[in-house]
Amino acid sequence: MHIQGTLIEDTYAEAFTGHFARVVITADSARWALEAAAAMTGFATSIIGCQVEAALERELSPAETPDRRPGASALLMTLPRGDLERRLIERIGQAVLTCPTTACFDGLPDAADRLSVGRAIRHFGDGYQSSKIVGGRRFWRIPVMEGEFLVEDTFGRVTGIGGGNFLILAEDGAAGLAAAERAVRQMFPAEGVILPFPGGICRAGSKVGARRSSAMIASTNERYCPTLRAMVPTALPEGVSAVFEIVANGLDPERLRAALRRGVIAACGPGVLAISAGNYGGALGRHRLPLREIAVQPS
Amino acid sequence: MSGSRVLRRVGDGGIGADVSAITPERLAGLDEDGIRDIPILVGGRTAPLGRAFALEGGSGPDVSFVGDLARVDGIGAELTGGTVRADGPVGDRAGASMRGGRLIVEGDVGHDLGIGMSGGALMVTGDAGDRAGGAGPGASRGMTGGEILVRGSCGAEAGARARRGVICIAGQAGARTGHEILAGTVVVLGSAGPEAGRRNRRGSLVVLGRVEPPVAYRWACTYRPPHVRLLLAYLRRRYRLEIDDRHLDGRYRRYAGDLGALGRGEILVWDGS
Numbered sequence: 001m002h003i004q005g006t007l008i009e010d011t012y013a014e015a016f017t018g019h020f021a022r023v024v025i026t027a028d029s030a031r032w033a034l035e036a037a038a039a040m041t042g043f044a045t046s047i048i049g050c051q052v053e054a055a056l057e058r059e060l061s062p063a064e065t066p067d068r069r070p071g072a073s074a075l076l077m078t079l080p081r082g083d084l085e086r087r088l089i090e091r092i093g094q095a096v097l098t099c100p101t102t103a104c105f106d107g108l109p110d111a112a113d114r115l116s117v118g119r120a121i122r123h124f125g126d127g128y129q130s131s132k133i134v135g136g137r138r139f140w141r142i143p144v145m146e147g148e149f150l151v152e153d154t155f156g157r158v159t160g161i162g163g164g165n166f167l168i169l170a171e172d173g174a175a176g177l178a179a180a181e182r183a184v185r186q187m188f189p190a191e192g193v194i195l196p197f198p199g200g201i202c203r204a205g206s207k208v209g210a211r212r213s214s215a216m217i218a219s220t221n222e223r224y225c226p227t228l229r230a231m232v233p234t235a236l237p238e239g240v241s242a243v244f245e246i247v248a249n250g251l252d253p254e255r256l257r258a259a260l261r262r263g264v265i266a267a268c269g270p271g272v273l274a275i276s277a278g279n280y281g282g283a284l285g286r287h288r289l290p291l292r293e294i295a296v297q298p299s
Numbered sequence: 300m301s302g303s304r305v306l307r308r309v310g311d312g313g314i315g316a317d318v319s320a321i322t323p324e325r326l327a328g329l330d331e332d333g334i335r336d337i338p339i340l341v342g343g344r345t346a347p348l349g350r351a352f353a354l355e356g357g358s359g360p361d362v363s364f365v366g367d368l369a370r371v372d373g374i375g376a377e378l379t380g381g382t383v384r385a386d387g388p389v390g391d392r393a394g395a396s397m398r399g400g401r402l403i404v405e406g407d408v409g410h411d412l413g414i415g416m417s418g419g420a421l422m423v424t425g426d427a428g429d430r431a432g433g434a435g436p437g438a439s440r441g442m443t444g445g446e447i448l449v450r451g452s453c454g455a456e457a458g459a460r461a462r463r464g465v466i467c468i469a470g471q472a473g474a475r476t477g478h479e480i481l482a483g484t485v486v487v488l489g490s491a492g493p494e495a496g497r498r499n500r501r502g503s504l505v506v507l508g509r510v511e512p513p514v515a516y517r518w519a520c521t522y523r524p525p526h527v528r529l530l531l532a533y534l535r536r537r538y539r540l541e542i543d544d545r546h547l548d549g550r551y552r553r554y555a556g557d558l559g560a561l562g563r564g565e566i567l568v569w570d571g572s
Contacts, residue, residue: 066529066533067547068528069528103525130563132503148522148525
């Protein structure tokens with residue numbers, strides 16, 4: 001199967017179940033909402049080293065936010081459920097509470113499983129905090145030097161899919177990066193989907209475990225490293241000199257697959273010899289996202 | 300099932316009646332004879348409902364009161380779910396001890412609207428008497444949850460000793476609004492009468508018009524309180540209230556008090572800027 005001359009390999013992306021929260025940040029201006037979202041989702045590219053994967057989901061207009069201010073929504077994902085609450089407390093407490101003019105709301109209010117996030121952050125108020133219930137939802141007012149920080153008492157948790165991915169196998173780095181950028185432009189923003197790597201692109205895809213250390217849970221995926229082509233059993237077709245990976249996490253399979261489809265199709269073209277996917281033989285997760293099926297599914 | 304059950308006041312409307320027991324939950328499963336036999340108070344004496352109200356069609360889960368209701372007390376009292384409507388004016392204690400559902404009164408209501416209320420939504424298109432959302436005689440607490448919207452004005456002591464919940468008064472609020480309020484929020488889109496927030500412990504009074512904070516309050520700052528913005532945006536969306544963006548965006552003078560009580564309450568007054 002080819003799209004615009006690019007081979008779509010007959011393989012699948014291996015993904016896993018993750019625990020998700022959606023954080024809605026509002027501020028007096030879009031600039032500050034996005035600043036807070038960027039800080040809160042910083043250093044959150046991969047579970048491997050960051051314990052959480054997080055990214056901006058999309059910018060929100062005032063009409064879409066609870067307090068009618070400009071806003072931003074972000075998704076955070078962890079593997080153990082218990083981690084999600086801790087990461088939310090840390091990140092909202094350090095990155096949103098501290099950011100000028102912001103307020104912070106749960107973006108999954110209908111989720112049955114609730115995480116005590118604002119309930120923990122409120123202790124920053126050192127006893128001067130107070131709560132208000134608006135529309136059946138409890139919020140904490142935490143006095144800060146600027147005025148008050150408003151944060152929702154609990155945040156919803158749902159399960160979704162992490163690790164949706166595809167690999168862009170290009171004849172050189174420039175062509176590969178251009179293709180990856182095209183893919184990201186088609187995949188972001190999308191409701192319910194995030195691309196946690198820098199600019200949505202990962203140049204250092206990993207394999208599960210490591211050859212030389214049992215302590216490492218991941219290490220470089222040498223089969224896709226062009227510099228190692230002559231030294232290892234390579235997965236690279238002839239002519240490939242650079243590989244970029246697009247990783248996407250989604251609240252549900254449908255939206256994740258739709259985003260991957262847009263990305264795969266956009267990435268195909270001159271200079272891109274093949275599209276492949278991170279497939280670990282079942283070692284990573286139970287979800288399989290077949291590339292060819294995704295590429296032809298109706299949008 | 301179709302339409303709400305309609306109960307029309309019949310007989311001498313000058314004689315008081317109390318329909319506190321008449322809720323959708325109470326009527327569920329009863330046939331028309333069973334409904335007519337429900338005991339209520341008429342003229343201070345126990346009498347069957349059918350003596351004061353005629354049942355006019357409808358078999359749905361909701362209840363509508365129509366006719367001369369000016370001396371009918373307790374409409375929607377102890378409501379737990381569903382919707383009760385009334386063509387006002389209605390008497391006292393409408394929505395008293397409500398725990399859920401919706402009570403909608405088209406017109407004015409008497410005193411003690413929603414006293415002891417703990418949940419649900421209570422909407423009045425006209426004016427309300429004294430103690431809306433407040434505490435009944437001898438009660439230590441007023442409303443402990445739910446929402447009251449009065450599109451007109453309120454009498455004295457709205458939100459007195461309220462423990463939780465929101466009271467929104469679109470018109471003017473009478474004297475001693477939020478008297479001894481424990482927590483909860485009273486929003487006055489107009490002005491509030493004298494002695495608002497006396498003995499306030501942790502409650503919030505938000506006033507878009509004029510109010511004179513009692514002497515036991517101290518100005519703290521002038522700022523944009525995020526919870527007020529959230530609350531006003533919610534009220535505007537939920538009840539289609541006419542609240543201007545300048546009130547959402549505006550600054551509020553925060554007076555902390557009552558310093559003679561716990562002192563953790565506040566009066567927030569729109570600064571007009």
